[in-house]
Amino acid sequence: MIRHDVLKFNALNAKHRKTYRDKHEALGLCVSCPNPALPGTKYCGLCTSKSRQRSRKRYQKHKESVNERSQLRRQGYRSSGRCIICSRHLDSDMDAGNVVCTYCIVRPRGVG
Numbered sequence: 001m002i003r004h005d006v007l008k009f010n011a012l013n014a015k016h017r018k019t020y021r022d023k024h025e026a027l028g029l030c031v032s033c034p035n036p037a038l039p040g041t042k043y044c045g046l047c048t049s050k051s052r053q054r055s056r057k058r059y060q061k062h063k064e065s066v067n068e069r070s071q072l073r074r075q076g077y078r079s080s081g082r083c084i085i086c087s088r089h090l091d092s093d094m095d096a097g098n099v100v101c102t103y104c105i106v107r108p109r110g111v112g
Helices: 004-027 045-081 102-106
Strands: none
Touching: none
């Protein structure tokens, strides 16, 4: 259960952060720290590079988990005799030895 004094503190803290950001933006300072902001942005070079590093790290972690899930999915399709792209059953005579069905091989991919 959340206490009311904690909610009140969070609301005041959010109001203070907004005031801080607005004041720094008006003065041309970084909205995260007291350094001068880069021209045309709200952040200084240091904060921008830190943010970029955090984003790259988060994206890499997400990408690895997606790749892992995709590999498991494709492996399951392979073992059950399905196309790894659309999961249709592979025809034994037409698609012998393939992991992709004939439809997925010849279909237009929307490139161009």
